[in-house]
Amino acid sequence: MVTCTGCALLCDDIEIVVENGRIKEIRNACRRGTSRMKGCVNRLIPSIYQKPSDIDSAIRKAAEILKSAKSPMLFGFSNSTCEAQVRGIGLARKLNAMIDDTSSFCQGMLIEKVLQKKFRTCSLEDARNRADVLIYWGSDAQDSQPRHLSRFSYFPRGESRQRGYEEDRIAIAIDVRESNTAKICKGHFYRIPLKGDREFILALIDALSGKVPSYDTKKILELAGILKKAEFGMVFAGIGLTYSIKEDTGVLLTLGDLLPNFHIMPMVGHYNMRGFNESLFRETGFVNRVKFNGNVIHEDKYSILEILKEKRTDALLVIGADPLLSLPGTVVKHLSAIPVICIDPCTTLTSKIAAVTIPCAVSGVESDGTAVRMDGEVIKLSKVVENNYASDEIILNRLMEAV
Amino acid sequence: MGMDLGRFIKSPDFEIRITTYRDIFQVEALEHDRFGEEYKKLSAAITMSKSDLGKMGLKSGDRVRLTSNSGSVVVEVKESKRDEPGGIAFMVNSPWSNAIISGETGGKGIPEFKNIAAKISLAKEEITPLEKLVPGMQA
Numbered sequence: 083m084v085t086c087t088g089c090a091l092l093c094d095d096i097e098i099v100v101e102n103g104r105i106k107e108i109r110n111a112c113r114r115g116t117s118r119m120k121g122c123v124n125r126l127i128p129s130i131y132q133k134p135s136d137i138d139s140a141i142r143k144a145a146e147i148l149k150s151a152k153s154p155m156l157f158g159f160s161n162s163t164c165e166a167q168v169r170g171i172g173l174a175r176k177l178n179a180m181i182d183d184t185s186s187f188c189q190g191m192l193i194e195k196v197l198q199k200k201f202r203t204c205s206l207e208d209a210r211n212r213a214d215v216l217i218y219w220g221s222d223a224q225d226s227q228p229r230h231l232s233r234f235s236y237f238p239r240g241e242s243r244q245r246g247y248e249e250d251r252i253a254i255a256i257d258v259r260e261s262n263t264a265k266i267c268k269g270h271f272y273r274i275p276l277k278g279d280r281e282f283i284l285a286l287i288d289a290l291s292g293k294v295p296s297y298d299t300k301k302i303l304e305l306a307g308i309l310k311k312a313e314f315g316m317v318f319a320g321i322g323l324t325y326s327i328k329e330d331t332g333v334l335l336t337l338g339d340l341l342p343n344f345h346i347m348p349m350v351g352h353y354n355m356r357g358f359n360e361s362l363f364r365e366t367g368f369v370n371r372v373k374f375n376g377n378v379i380h381e382d383k384y385s386i387l388e389i390l391k392e393k394r395t396d397a398l399l400v401i402g403a404d405p406l407l408s409l410p411g412t413v414v415k416h417l418s419a420i421p422v423i424c425i426d427p428c429t430t431l432t433s434k435i436a437a438v439t440i441p442c443a444v445s446g447v448e449s450d451g452t453a454v455r456m457d458g459e460v461i462k463l464s465k466v467v468e469n470n471y472a473s474d475e476i477i478l479n480r481l482m483e484a485v
Numbered sequence: 486m487g488m489d490l491g492r493f494i495k496s497p498d499f500e501i502r503i504t505t506y507r508d509i510f511q512v513e514a515l516e517h518d519r520f521g522e523e524y525k526k527l528s529a530a531i532t533m534s535k536s537d538l539g540k541m542g543l544k545s546g547d548r549v550r551l552t553s554n555s556g557s558v559v560v561e562v563k564e565s566k567r568d569e570p571g572g573i574a575f576m577v578n579s580p581w582s583n584a585i586i587s588g589e590t591g592g593k594g595i596p597e598f599k600n601i602a603a604k605i606s607l608a609k610e611e612i613t614p615l616e617k618l619v620p621g622m623q624a
Binding site for chain 2: 114404
């Protein structure tokens with residue numbers, strides 16, 4: 083059995099048939115995972131200033147750029163193994179650099195609360211075995227973590243839920259869009275207006291406190307009734323919810339206090355975003371947006387977005403991420419003005435403008451290691467295909483030696 | 486088939502609010518080939534309710550220009566297969582949606598990926614190619 087790195091569910095029941103050093107068949111994985119494990123059509127090649135090079139020269143050039151930069155930054159890491167992430171944090175420390183990952187504009191805020199133990203949470207196995215009320219809030223798991231409902235929440239039998247979705251479980255969707263997940267939550271889809279999450283939470287808090295909610299009274303009272311009866315409830319918090327409430331997570335904490343049987347789990351997309359958050363938290367007390375200068379400084383201004391917008395880095399190492407693809411166009415303009423070092427298995431939008439590109443192995447397929455599932459469980463990744471690509475951990479090790 | 490030029494002459498702007506989402510088929514295409522036609526086809530699109538399309542005189546398959554304070558992009562408009570109440574348009578998260586998302590965050594580092602104010606109008610131009618969206622990128 084192999085672990086899939088398609089998303090942060092890290093499904094470890096995948097069967098892979100390898101023939102002549104290539105993947106011939108993948109069984110049990112979802113569409114997203116299959117596509118990731120099969121790999122991209124355009125593998126990255128080593129290059130310096132967009133001219134083909136060899137990997138040793140590319141690593142030397144990358145080290146030279148990072149060493150001579152006044153304000154270097156390392157970014158990405160959500161598609162890297164835990165081992166590579168720890169190396170990356172070490173490299174940032176050695177370089178007195180800034181370091182951030184994609185959680186900075188994704189689920190970092192909620193994961194930080196989980197690691198600080200401000201939210202009650204549980205494992206995905208607990209959810210499968212015990213959960214009877216499942217709320218997908220601003221989360222379309224069917225498209226982002228496609229096997230979430232079938233492996234861990236709505237559909238499977240669990241120790242105390244032998245009749246699964248037919249009788250034992252209620253799935254609820256709260257969303258601005260009738261997503262594919264909402265379609266499954268038949269009769270329990272609560273459509274909210276854009277940015278309406280906070281108001282919805284406040285109305286729910288009223289209803290749970292015995293007051294009459296001013297907002298959509300009948301539906302809110304009905305929902306509060308379902309939640310009060312829950313024996314083991316789950317709130318699967320998607321980025322729809324996170325983006326909507328942003329730093330106002332206090333309302334979610336208040337709601338959590340009124341629902342003592344509920345657990346909150348941030349829904350993570352990239353396979354090891356939580357791994358990076360946990361590693362950095364262990365070393366610095368923060369999940370992202372850190373600058374090393376002998377000490378540790380954590381401020382919003384060290385987020386990748388603010389750094390690029392304010393043009394406050396003069397060399398950026400990107401590993402396992404594609405900021406040109408995932409950040410607003412106005413923000414990424416600065417990337418074409420500075421040397422970018424790109425470490426990735428595939429050609430990306432960012433690698434196309436990079437000063438140095440360094441190809442690496444696809445983790446969980448061409449290199450092994452560990453990763454942290456969205457609920458905090460550490461999962462082993464295995465190497466199933468033998469080839470010459472170095473793992474991201476080895477590349478970062480070599481960079482560390484060279485700077 | 487002759488083109489109804491009259492539609493372009495009077496093509497007015499409409500204010501819309503867009504939210505982004507994830508689509509498994511688009512993510513599949515992204516993992517396979519982010520420079521490919523499939524990824525472009527599944528990304529460079531905006532979905533709206535039947536009633537909103539009707540109000541704006543648009544039909545599924547039309548090309549539309551989306552313009553915000555941050556940028557402008559041409560994509561294909563599609564009618565939602567769901568029974569949408571209208572008022573919100575949907576785009577899959579991609580460089581095409583990122584082209585019109587503001588970098589303003591109040592210093593907090595998180596853009597409004599899911600709340601974009603834009604104008605929409607019928608467009609004559611082709612769908613904006615990826616190279617044009619990415620500063621400094623060669624085809």
